[in-house]
Amino acid sequence: MGSSTGGRPPVMADVAKAAGVSHQTVSRVLNDHPNVRAETRSRVLEAIDLLGYRRNMVARALVTRHSRTLGVVSFDTTLYGPASTVYGIEQAARDAGYFVSIVSLRTIDRAGVRDAINYLIEQGVDGIVVVAPQRSAAGALEDLSPGIPIVAVEGGHSVQVPVVCVDQAEGARLATDHLLKLGHETVWHIRGPQDWLEAEGRVEGWRGALSAAGRDIPEVLSGDWSPRSGYEAGKLLAGMAGEVTAVFVANDQMSLGVLRAFTEEGVRVPEQISIVGFDDIPESEFFSPPLTTVRQDFGAVGRHSIDVLLGQLEEGAAKVLERFVVPPDLVVRGSSAPPGA
Amino acid sequence: MGSSTGGRPPVMADVAKAAGVSHQTVSRVLNDHPNVRAETRSRVLEAIDLLGYRRNMVARALVTRHSRTLGVVSFDTTLYGPASTVYGIEQAARDAGYFVSIVSLRTIDRAGVRDAINYLIEQGVDGIVVVAPQRSAAGALEDLSPGIPIVAVEGGHSVQVPVVCVDQAEGARLATDHLLKLGHETVWHIRGPQDWLEAEGRVEGWRGALSAAGRDIPEVLSGDWSPRSGYEAGKLLAGMAGEVTAVFVANDQMSLGVLRAFTEEGVRVPEQISIVGFDDIPESEFFSPPLTTVRQDFGAVGRHSIDVLLGQLEEGAAKVLERFVVPPDLVVRGSSAPPGA
DNA sequence: AGTGAGAATGTTAGCGATAACACTACCGAA
DNA sequence: TTCGGTAGTGTTATCGCTAACATTCTCACT
Numbered sequence: 001m002g003s004s005t006g007g008r009p010p011v012m013a014d015v016a017k018a019a020g021v022s023h024q025t026v027s028r029v030l031n032d033h034p035n036v037r038a039e040t041r042s043r044v045l046e047a048i049d050l051l052g053y054r055r056n057m058v059a060r061a062l063v064t065r066h067s068r069t070l071g072v073v074s075f076d077t078t079l080y081g082p083a084s085t086v087y088g089i090e091q092a093a094r095d096a097g098y099f100v101s102i103v104s105l106r107t108i109d110r111a112g113v114r115d116a117i118n119y120l121i122e123q124g125v126d127g128i129v130v131v132a133p134q135r136s137a138a139g140a141l142e143d144l145s146p147g148i149p150i151v152a153v154e155g156g157h158s159v160q161v162p163v164v165c166v167d168q169a170e171g172a173r174l175a176t177d178h179l180l181k182l183g184h185e186t187v188w189h190i191r192g193p194q195d196w197l198e199a200e201g202r203v204e205g206w207r208g209a210l211s212a213a214g215r216d217i218p219e220v221l222s223g224d225w226s227p228r229s230g231y232e233a234g235k236l237l238a239g240m241a242g243e244v245t246a247v248f249v250a251n252d253q254m255s256l257g258v259l260r261a262f263t264e265e266g267v268r269v270p271e272q273i274s275i276v277g278f279d280d281i282p283e284s285e286f287f288s289p290p291l292t293t294v295r296q297d298f299g300a301v302g303r304h305s306i307d308v309l310l311g312q313l314e315e316g317a318a319k320v321l322e323r324f325v326v327p328p329d330l331v332v333r334g335s336s337a338p339p340g341a
Numbered sequence: 342m343g344s345s346t347g348g349r350p351p352v353m354a355d356v357a358k359a360a361g362v363s364h365q366t367v368s369r370v371l372n373d374h375p376n377v378r379a380e381t382r383s384r385v386l387e388a389i390d391l392l393g394y395r396r397n398m399v400a401r402a403l404v405t406r407h408s409r410t411l412g413v414v415s416f417d418t419t420l421y422g423p424a425s426t427v428y429g430i431e432q433a434a435r436d437a438g439y440f441v442s443i444v445s446l447r448t449i450d451r452a453g454v455r456d457a458i459n460y461l462i463e464q465g466v467d468g469i470v471v472v473a474p475q476r477s478a479a480g481a482l483e484d485l486s487p488g489i490p491i492v493a494v495e496g497g498h499s500v501q502v503p504v505v506c507v508d509q510a511e512g513a514r515l516a517t518d519h520l521l522k523l524g525h526e527t528v529w530h531i532r533g534p535q536d537w538l539e540a541e542g543r544v545e546g547w548r549g550a551l552s553a554a555g556r557d558i559p560e561v562l563s564g565d566w567s568p569r570s571g572y573e574a575g576k577l578l579a580g581m582a583g584e585v586t587a588v589f590v591a592n593d594q595m596s597l598g599v600l601r602a603f604t605e606e607g608v609r610v611p612e613q614i615s616i617v618g619f620d621d622i623p624e625s626e627f628f629s630p631p632l633t634t635v636r637q638d639f640g641a642v643g644r645h646s647i648d649v650l651l652g653q654l655e656e657g658a659a660k661v662l663e664r665f666v667v668p669p670d671l672v673v674r675g676s677s678a679p680p681g682a
Numbered sequence: 683a684g685t686g687a688g689a690a691t692g693t694t695a696g697c698g699a700t701a702a703c704a705c706t707a708c709c710g711a712a
Numbered sequence: 713t714t715c716g717g718t719a720g721t722g723t724t725a726t727c728g729c730t731a732a733c734a735t736t737c738t739c740a741c742t
């Protein structure tokens with residue numbers, strides 16, 4: 001490693017000595033300061049290369065008071081939605097020259113979110129993105145005095161921090177209207193778990209579309225996002241195959257469970273019952289039949305959340321409490337058709 | 342915020358003044374040093390609470406030379422495998438009192454991995470986990486002089502760093518033997534992309550099981566892990582429905598594509614062709630039919646990689662080049678059955 | 683040649699914490 | 713009483729870097 005630094009990793013002073021300049025000049029080269037002679041710059045760069053010098057960002061962060069690291073608080077990053085969002089955030093952050101530190105919560109509650117945020121602030125992150133899809137998590141955003149920029153993803157109507165989200169209600173409306181336009185009398189719904197804001201937005205949009213069209217609003221079935229819960233709801237619906245002709249399921253995984261239940265019970269999709277899901281996971285296109293669903297652009301959500309965060313970082317006191325809404329898209333495939341088709 | 346620190350966040354000296362002690366005593370309280378009188382300790386804690394003081398971990402890291410942060414380099418964390426592994430790593434790290442900084446690579450190559458590692462070292466991480474499922478990524482581990490502990494997940498037979506991995510070949514053997522034991526004459530295989538070590542381990546295990554049983558080794562079909570590539574391979578196989586009775590597919594997503602292709606072509610599973618997948622994603626149980634597959638315990642992989650890393654951190658010079666192999670499990674479901682069943 | 687503006691470089695003083703050592707009490711043993 | 717040991721606390725130096733200011737050098741213009 002270091003040619004002549006006695007085993008320990010070289011520091012700026014070692015480079016300075018090797019290049020015959022002061023450590024400040026090395027710092028200037030590293031920070032692209034304009035007032036450095038080209039010849040000096042290259043001598044410094046050579047010395048850096050020779051010694052294998054790496055800047056100590058910790059020391060730098062101490063004096064600049066910026067770590068160029070952003071914190072992300074999320075919940076169960078093995079789920080497709082959170083995983084995609086976090087991925088989008090990480091990519092956008094890196095493109096902007098920032099690092100990302102992640103805290104994945106096992107269970108979500110006010111205390112957990114608050115601790116995670118404090119934890120990240122102690123670490124010296126410059127800003128925090130909270131992927132807070134549950135009401136309880138969003139609640140935690142209300143009682144904090146961060147002193148640093150925070151943005152929530154899917155964070156409900158919190159008044160404390162800016163929010164970036166997909167228009168869940170609009171997505172549900174697209175799905176429901178699509179089924180109504182196909183000629184279905186009404187549309188049933190399997191919703192996501194109680195505490196989730198996304199689940200509630202989707203219920204709201206579905207209900208809104210039905211009442212706007214003056215249709216009956218069937219009783220809501222409940223799931224927990226898992227294929228199994230969809231399967232169970234599907235078994236129930238299969239028993240009402242005459243009555244039910246269209247179902248809007250709150251996510252694609254549950255839709256898969258519904259499809260499985262229908263297959264087992266001999267209910268044909270879409271001939272007897274049409275299904276529309278939500279998320280457009282990579283698998284949905286290859287379900288049997290391929291699933292009509294609502295696509296969420298998680299990448300856009302990630303990018304916007306970083307934009308908003310960096311905006312706050314630069315504006316400083318501006319503290320814009322914007323609400324950035326990403327529109328969803330309907331993707332029509334084989335699982336939806338006119339009734340009795 | 343700070344009651345009397347003039348707007349800026351309080352520092353240790355402010356707490357010291359408020360509690361009427363020296364800053365060193367505050368530090369001792371914070372670090373649970375034994376030689377502090379109980380009364381003093383509580384006075385300090387009170388002052389901390391009063392001022393809303395939070396320790397500056399950046400300054401701490403500078404002097405202790407430990408950040409209690411680990412770096413993770415991964416590839417496409419929206420895929421189930423990497424996402425689950427990273428999740429396991431994050432949980433294990435946090436349980437051990439460490440933070441996690443993530444770099445998700447978009448494309449994987451030597452330079453990308455090397456840069457990511459350097460990037461993390463500059464940030465002052467105490468150790469790095471490289472989730473390096475491709476040969477090219479694993480290669481990057483060979484030409485680095487990190488100076489800090491590194492462990493590879495699925496990193497091949499690299500001699501430079503310890504490796505934690507799932508026994509891919511063994512999983513493939515389980516899958517293949519299962520199909521042979523059901524009475525199939527031989528087993529076809531749809532492999533994963535060329536550069537992936539996991540894909541190669543699975544091919545190897547499949548081929549090994551067939552030759553051990555003295556069976557013909559059919560030509561290998563290739564996919565890229567995506568459902569679409571499985572679909573395309575499935576179309577091909579469907580055309581040989583007489584000849585082919587069993588297929589071992591290198592992952593569950595491709596299996597879904599195969600199932601879709603077979604459904605379209607009227608090939609019944611498992612009656613005409615049996616299918617076994619790999620990964621046991623949450624969806625597989627609800628495929629039609631439910632997929633027989635090989636489960637990988639990603640959580641265990643994450644935990645072990647952290648164990649190995651922390652081991653290196655504590656041992657220091659020990660530099661044990663262990664290789665930790667997590668055994669896979671066969672999960673039998675409806676997609677596999679005796680031929681012509 | 684003398685001057686002054688600006689470019690190029692050096693010097694010093696922190697950032698906020700811990701480490702190392704110094705010091706004061708207070709204790710029991712000699 | 714004196715001494716050594718230790719618990720409790722304070723003082724100073726230091727981690728590796730950048731900010732702010734100080735200094736030198738260069739060159740166009742008088």
